[in-house]
Structures are given as structure tokens and as C-alpha cells.
Amino acid sequence: VSTTIAVVLMLAVVAYAVFGGADYGAGFWDLIAGGPDRGSRPRRVIERAIGPVWEANHVWLIFIFVVLWTAFPEAYASITLTLYVPLAIAALGIVLRGTSFAFRKVVVSTRYRRMFGAGFASSSVLVPYCMGAIAGGIASGEVPAGGEAGDPVDSWINPTSVVSGVLAVAVVAYLAAVYLVWDARRQGDAEMVEYFRRRALVAAVVVAGVSTVGLLILRADASHVFDGLESRGLALVVVTVGCGAGALVLLVRGAPRGARLLAMLAVASLIASWGAAQWPYLLPESLTVSDAAAPTGTLQAVLAAVVLAILFVLPGFVLLFVLHQRDLLPEEGVEDAGDQAPEQLPS
Amino acid sequence: VSATLNELVAIADVDPVPWARAQMAFTLACHIILVPLGVSWALMTLIANYRAIRHDDRDALVLAQRWSKYMAVTFAVGAVTGTVLSFEFGLLWPKFMGRWGEAFGVPFAFEGLFFFTEAIFLAIYIFGWRRLKPWTHFWTGVPIVLAGIFGSASVVAANAWMNSPSGFTLDSNGNVVDVDPVGVIFNDAMPLQAAHMILAAYVVGGFLVASVYATGMLRGRQDRYHRLGFVIAFSVAAVATPIQMGVGDALARWVFNNQPAKFAAIEMVPETSQDVPETLLGHLNEDGTVSGGIKIPGLASWLSDPSTGTSTTVQGLNEFPADERPTTRQVNVVHLAWDVMIGLGTLLFLLSVWYAVSWIFRRRMPTSKWFLRAAACSGVLAIITMEAGWVVAEVGRQPWIVYHHMKVEDAATANTGIWIMFVAVVVLYLALGVTTILVLRAMSRRFRRSGAFTDHDTPYGPSAPAADSAAPDEKAEEGAAR
Numbered sequence: 001v002s003t004t005i006a007v008v009l010m011l012a013v014v015a016y017a018v019f020g021g022a023d024y025g026a027g028f029w030d031l032i033a034g035g036p037d038r039g040s041r042p043r044r045v046i047e048r049a050i051g052p053v054w055e056a057n058h059v060w061l062i063f064i065f066v067v068l069w070t071a072f073p074e075a076y077a078s079i080t081l082t083l084y085v086p087l088a089i090a091a092l093g094i095v096l097r098g099t100s101f102a103f104r105k106v107v108v109s110t111r112y113r114r115m116f117g118a119g120f121a122s123s124s125v126l127v128p129y130c131m132g133a134i135a136g137g138i139a140s141g142e143v144p145a146g147g148e149a150g151d152p153v154d155s156w157i158n159p160t161s162v163v164s165g166v167l168a169v170a171v172v173a174y175l176a177a178v179y180l181v182w183d184a185r186r187q188g189d190a191e192m193v194e195y196f197r198r199r200a201l202v203a204a205v206v207v208a209g210v211s212t213v214g215l216l217i218l219r220a221d222a223s224h225v226f227d228g229l230e231s232r233g234l235a236l237v238v239v240t241v242g243c244g245a246g247a248l249v250l251l252v253r254g255a256p257r258g259a260r261l262l263a264m265l266a267v268a269s270l271i272a273s274w275g276a277a278q279w280p281y282l283l284p285e286s287l288t289v290s291d292a293a294a295p296t297g298t299l300q301a302v303l304a305a306v307v308l309a310i311l312f313v314l315p316g317f318v319l320l321f322v323l324h325q326r327d328l329l330p331e332e333g334v335e336d337a338g339d340q341a342p343e344q345l346p347s
Numbered sequence: 348v349s350a351t352l353n354e355l356v357a358i359a360d361v362d363p364v365p366w367a368r369a370q371m372a373f374t375l376a377c378h379i380i381l382v383p384l385g386v387s388w389a390l391m392t393l394i395a396n397y398r399a400i401r402h403d404d405r406d407a408l409v410l411a412q413r414w415s416k417y418m419a420v421t422f423a424v425g426a427v428t429g430t431v432l433s434f435e436f437g438l439l440w441p442k443f444m445g446r447w448g449e450a451f452g453v454p455f456a457f458e459g460l461f462f463f464t465e466a467i468f469l470a471i472y473i474f475g476w477r478r479l480k481p482w483t484h485f486w487t488g489v490p491i492v493l494a495g496i497f498g499s500a501s502v503v504a505a506n507a508w509m510n511s512p513s514g515f516t517l518d519s520n521g522n523v524v525d526v527d528p529v530g531v532i533f534n535d536a537m538p539l540q541a542a543h544m545i546l547a548a549y550v551v552g553g554f555l556v557a558s559v560y561a562t563g564m565l566r567g568r569q570d571r572y573h574r575l576g577f578v579i580a581f582s583v584a585a586v587a588t589p590i591q592m593g594v595g596d597a598l599a600r601w602v603f604n605n606q607p608a609k610f611a612a613i614e615m616v617p618e619t620s621q622d623v624p625e626t627l628l629g630h631l632n633e634d635g636t637v638s639g640g641i642k643i644p645g646l647a648s649w650l651s652d653p654s655t656g657t658s659t660t661v662q663g664l665n666e667f668p669a670d671e672r673p674t675t676r677q678v679n680v681v682h683l684a685w686d687v688m689i690g691l692g693t694l695l696f697l698l699s700v701w702y703a704v705s706w707i708f709r710r711r712m713p714t715s716k717w718f719l720r721a722a723a724c725s726g727v728l729a730i731i732t733m734e735a736g737w738v739v740a741e742v743g744r745q746p747w748i749v750y751h752h753m754k755v756e757d758a759a760t761a762n763t764g765i766w767i768m769f770v771a772v773v774v775l776y777l778a779l780g781v782t783t784i785l786v787l788r789a790m791s792r793r794f795r796r797s798g799a800f801t802d803h804d805t806p807y808g809p810s811a812p813a814a815d816s817a818a819p820d821e822k823a824e825e826g827a828a829r
Contacts, residue, residue: 052474055426056466059459065433066455073448080437080444081760088768091434092775095427099779102423103786106416108793147445149761294449294526301528305456313460316467316490329474 001303002293005071006282008306010275012067014268016060018175021168021267023054025176027097027124028169029199030117036110042180043117045192047105049183052329054101056320058094071302072292075282077147083134086156090130097123125169132168136161138283139274140222145287160221163214170210171267174203178247178263181256186327197251200259204248211270224284228277236273240266361766367439367759370769372741374431377776379737380730381425385465386495386545387552387583388418389472393488394579400481406572410579413794414556415473417787422469424783429462431772439765443748443758449523450515451749453531454504461498464490499548500541504532510740511536511605512749521752535605539598540740546591547736551729553584554695558726559791561719568795569714578712581722584729585699592696595736596650602743603651606750607662608672609743612681614647615640618663623647628686631678635665673745684738691732698725 026046033039033046069076080087100119107113133156137143142155155161177200184192218226229237243266250259278284282292293299323329392414399408433455436444444451468490475484508514514530515523560577603610610616615626617635625647629640645657652659664672673681698721705713744750748758 052470055423056463056470058426058430059463059466062430062433062462063459065437066452066459069436069444069448070452070456071449073452074445076437076448077441077445080434081441081762084438084760084762084765084768087434087438088771091431091438092771094430095775095779098423098427098430099782102420103782106420106786106790147441152762152764294452295524297526297528298449298453301453301526301531302456304528305460308457309460309463313463313467316464320467320471323471323475323479328478329471330477 001296001299002071002290005067005293005299005302006275006289008302009064009067009071010272012060012064013275014271016057016064017171017271018264018267019053020057020060021128021172022175022179023050023057024097024124024128025172025174026050026180027101027121028173029176029180029196031121031125036114041189041192042195045180045184045187045189045196048187048330049180050101051105052324053320055098056317058098061094067302071294071299072282072289073294074145074147075143075287075292078143078145078150078283078287079134079138081148082143082150082152082155083137085152086130086133086137090127090134093123093127093130096120097127128168128172129165130156132165133157133161135168135274136164139164139218139225139278141224141284141286143283143286145283145291158221159217160214163210163217167207167210167214170203170207171270174200174207175263175267177203178251178256178260181251182260185256186325193256197254197256200251201248204244204251208244222284224281225274225277228279229273232279233273233276236269236276239269240273243269361763363761363763363765364756364759366766366769368755370765370772371435371439373769374428374435374772374776376734376737377780378425378428378432379733380551381421381428382499383548383551383555383733384418384421385425386499386548388414388421388556389469389488389491389495390549391553391556391579391583392418393485393492394583395575396485396488398575400485404575406575409572410576412476413790415476417790418469419473420783420786420790422466424779426466428776428779438768439760440748440758441760443753446753447523447749450512450526450531451505451508453526453528454501454508457532458498458501458505461494461501465494465498468494495548496545499545500537501532503541503544504534504537506740507536507540508532508534509748510540510744510750512752536601539594539601542594543591543598543736546587546594547733549587550584550591550695551726551733553580553582553587554722554729555726556580557584558723561722561725564714565716565719565723574712577722581702581712584695584725585702588692588696588699592692595692600651603661606744608664608667609681610651611662611664611666612673612678612743613685613739614661615678615682616647616661616663618665619660620663621648621660622657623651623659623661625650626682628683631675631682633675670746673743677742677745681739681743684735684742688732688735688739691728691735695725695729695732698722 026049030039030043030046033042065076068079096119100116100123104113104116104120107116137155137158137160140158140160142150142158142161144150177196180196181193181200184190184196215226215229218229243262247259247262247266250256250262280288280290282289320329392411395407395411395414398404399411468487471479472484472488472491475487479487508531511534513534514527514532516525518524557577557580560573560580563573564577599610599613602613614623615629615631615637616623617631617637622645624642624644626637627641627643629642630638632638648655648657648659648661651661664678698718701713701718701721705711705718746754746756748755
């Protein structure tokens, strides 16, 4: 049972990365879109693309936490005791990001839109970096077993953490750019299609570069995971490279829909390969999944919740995305005269 | 320089327990204000939405529309402040989570389902006004209401488990070796605590929304739109309030039977006795005497068990070792919070009665200035009532985090730097609170200035009249934010 729950946990991380991650990545492009005039068109595409879905995507994170602390409480205690600094920064970043985005949508004056936009966009970069650094700290064996604290500084300021943090930012930016190409096309904005296509290509190259550097660092800094990537995770690594290359080709040839799917698969298998490489450890070389697992009754309850989620929540999640993709969720409420800037009001 | 640094380190090197408690209390106190809106506003919006479709009611339609826009903001704030709590379980209470996570965590696995459902359908509802069919759109709102109810029940189940831990087996070292999930979720305290919180959500949400429209009416905006907004929200609160009093009474009796130390703190009973008076206000001294306050003879005993009346024995604080009951200071906090909850709750109940009487005899809501003034205060009063009730529940269970199994001081992190996070959280949340209120106010002002929808873009419902917009005021939003 503990293996099944570990797979569920991995799938939740994958889902958070490919859905929620793209929302963070959109924030990255928002951040570097330029001043209020130049950046208004890409920002509009971004806002419409993630507006209805970011909160649902955000729930994957809660789900990850819940599974972790319920099914693997000892590991959760160790992780939070050791990596509290990046976790605390991520928590505050999440608050800043979610609220700034919600506020920016409902204010009209440029000054306030810029202020909230800055909060949204900068935290969109900070949070994935912290998440990546946390993953790197876990992968490189910085977190001890037994609900004990590891080094509060070295556990997240180390080569593996830094490279995973940068990789996380690059990956979410890449994903977001690929999705936004498709979103811009749906919104019928040819110029923005080209805009995000160029950025997706650059991001793809950056991801490939950072990944290569990351592999070299892993070899030196986290040999268990590196060995795992060469054996247990090798098939997934191959899938990652294949899908990534395929997505690149499709992007160059202007087929955003296929590119989106392949990019998703590439990122999903990238993260899954990390999970496979760690196996059988939850905290590499200190705590295995089976040792960390809670009593069977708890695991069965978590499993029951997962089954219920598949039966009842997943259809809703799919419905939300289908409606969104078909443009049936165009904007909040309807256009209210009160949503326009005062100068646009008929007088 | 090194001496200064050492000094700084010494200052930073504090006992983490009070900081952990303070941060948990502060973030929960903030989050608990947003919860009622998440749970109950959806119902009020659906009532307005139903009226709009069923009776072709344009005012109701505008209300439902705008409420859904406000909800998008409050839900976002509630979602992220809730997320912070899931970080804090580990950041502040790692030892508690490490040892009890397998039991305490179970209700959250189900809460996750409901939160997911809520987020999904809220998005569909809020963004679906224009392109979904009217009734289809209405029905996408129903899961939000249900998910709100069951989601709160799940979260409260976890809190109730801390008060009434069950559904697990311990080995000789005190480690959890076996968990019965059903026993964890449906622990003894859960049904009443969950009902009390869900009703509180409707009471607070109803009064809070109604108080905004009452304020508007006091400022002369007596149109049908404002009256409708008031009536829908206030009716929800007025129906929930009397039920809440009954549930609260039952819950108090549950505490009397199951958490006698908490009950002794609530009623400020230093020594076990019969014919215990109900003390209003007053103060417990370190030597165990009670000074001040108004005593109503025998009432606490009578309320604890009406079947035995004033001869009911109430256990006093003297029954419990000092390290297994709230401290004197905590007793005073609990007792004062209790009085505040009961006092304000009674006032809100009387206000609901006033409203009901007017409907029964005059077939309309009371419109006197004094009623509206009271109603305008009811939102803030309801929040204070809820916060006070929550203080009773949480301070009253001290020093236990898991009743009779683990103390708070043994559950906290050993990390001495957490005061930095506390300061950061307080600053961020204060800014967040102020901004949320300003943003909601700015929205409301814009809506008011503009009158109604732009006429080319009406959702389902009758065609829009031309927007009777007032003179554009470019600085109004900036002014509102200052």
C-alpha cells in the first residue's frame, strides 16, 4: 500500500508541476513583459489564460501536503524542521502571489495594477525557486530521518538545491510559454502567438542547458539519485528527452497543440524520473518509503480519498479545463460598467 | 562587532513555543474571518441568482453578479491564507505532526476533496455567467455550497479530534501503531463542533454582508437593490442564529461532560461544588478566589444539567493538577471570551427576533434608523462573537494539543528563529487585510457610480436599461484607497 501512496504523491507533484507550475511560469513572463504599454498585450493573454484555473491548480499543493503529512508524517516533520526557511518564503510568496493576482484583476487604475502586478509576478518566480530548492535538498540527502532537523542553511543552499531551483523556474517558464502560444491562438492574437513561441523556444534551450548542468552536479553532489537516473529512471529520462525534442520541433513548425501535449509529457516524465531515481527512498539514503509509511488504516483512508477524488473531483477538473479551453469561461461575471476605468464611462 | 552580533543572536534565541502559538493563533484568527464568506456567500448568491432567473428580477441578477465578483476576491484570499496553515502545521508543530499526523491528517485528506470541488466550481460559476445557459450556470454553483459545508466539517473534525482524540491504538512507547479512519473523523466532539462552526459561517457571513447594505441604507440608498441585498443576507443570518444558540448550548454541555477543566475555566469555577452561580465578567485571582462580576445564583449548575437543576455538581479547577489545566491567566481569557460570545450572540439573536417579528406582523423588514444602525454593526459584532468562541475552544483546551496525550509545549518546533517568520506574517497579513478591504470598497464604489451593466453585454435576464452613470470621477478609486 505504501508504494501505491508514494506513486499517488508523485502523481500529485507531477500534476502540480504541469498545471500549477504553468501558472507560476505565466507569472515569470508577466514579470519580464515590460512596462505598462509594451506589456499590456502579453499580460492580457496571461490573465485570461490562468484566471479561471489557477486556484484549482493551487489545490494540488494542498493535496501534496496532506498526503505527505498523513501518509508519511515522520518525513513531513523532518522536511519542515530542516527546510523551514525556503518553506516559509514559499508560504509568504504564495500569499503575495494569489492575492496580488486577484486584486490586479479588479482594480482599474494603472498605478495599482502595476503594484499588484509586481507582487504577483515577482512571487511567481520566488515560489518555484524555493520549491525546486526544497526538492534539491531532499534529493541530495540533506534531510535526516526520524523527525530530526538537518542543517537549516546547507540543506537548501547547496549545488543541487540551487540548480534544481533554477531548473524549476526555467521549467515552469517553458511550460507556460508553450501553453500561452496555444492560449494566444485561441484568443486569435497572431502577434502574441509569435511572441510566446519565440520565448518558448528560448526557454526550451535554457531548460536543456540547466538540465545538463544539473546532471553533472547531481553526479558529484547526489550520487544516489544520479545512479538512479542511470538505472531505474533511465526510461523516463529517455521519454523526457524525446518529448522535449519533439515539442521543440512542433514549436518550430507552428503546431502549438501538439507541442503543448509533448511539453507536458516531457515535464511530467522529468519529475517522475526524479521520483524513480530516489526509489526506494522518500528521503534519500535515510528513510525509505515503506519505513516512513503511516499505519495501514491511514493509508487506506488516503487511498479511499484518492479514489473518491478520481470519481468525483477529476470529472469537475476536466470540466473546468474543457469549458476554459472552449472559451465558455470568458471573464468574471459579465462586463459591468463599474469594471471600466472611470474615463471610459459614458457620461 | 562580534559582541553586537552575539547580542543579536541572544535576542534572536527565544523560546519558540509562545511564538509558535502566537503565529498559529494570529493566522487562524485571520483565516477564520474569510471562512464564513467562503461557506455562506455562495448560498446567498445562489438565492439571488434563483430569484433572478425564476422571477426575472433584474436587481437580484445584478446582486448575484456582483457578489460573485467579490467572492472571487475573498475566496482567493481565503485560499492562500488557508495554504499558509498547511505550511504552519509542519513549520510550527513538527513534533505534533510527526507523531500524530497519521491520525490528525486523515480528515484533511477528505477536506482536500471538498476544497478541490469548491475551487473548481467556484471558477466555473464566477467565469461562466456569460456563456453558460441560465439554469446550467445556476447548478454549477450548488457544489460550492455543499463543498463549503462538508469541507468545514472535515477541518473541524481534525480540530475536534484534538479535543477528543479517538480512532487509534498506541504501543507501549506511545507511538501510533494502528489507525481507524472512521473513528478519527467521527470522533466524539466532531458532530457538535462541526455544526457549531458551519452555523457560525452562516451567521457571520449573513450579518457581515447585510451590514454593508444596512450602512448603504442609512446613507440614503433605500432602493430595491439595497433592500434585496440586505434581506437575502440578513434572512440567512436570522435563520441560522437561533439554531446556533441551540447547538452552542448542546456543545457547552458536551464540554461539561467531556472536558471538565475547560468547562471550569469557562464558568470560572475554582472549586468543585453544587449550586454554582453563573458569573458574568469577574476575575480569577492567583489564590483561586473570584473577585468582581455579577453572580446569578445556581444558573451554571442548572444550565449544565437541567434535569438535576441547581444541585448539579460542577467540577472546579482544583480537581486538576496545575500542569493539566489552563493557567489562571488563561482561565481569565477563556471566561471573558465566553462572556463576550454569549453576550454578543444574545444581542444578535434579539436583532434576529426584531427582524422576524416585523416580517410576521408587518410583512416587511424593519426600516427604523435604530434597527438599521444595529444591523450595520451586526457584521463586526458577529465576527467578534465567532473569534471569542474560537478563543474559548482553543485556549480552554490548554495545555493540551492532543487532549490528555500531548502538550502544546512538547509539540512545537525547536527552531528559535521562528519569531522572524511571525513578524513577517503579521506585517504581510495586516497589509493584506487592509488591501482586501480597500479593494472591495473600491469595487463597490465603482459599481455604485456606474449604476448597472453596460447594456450591450447583459447576461441572461431582461435587457438592460441604459447605464445611468454619474459624472466620471477619475480620482475616486485612488481616493478610496487612501
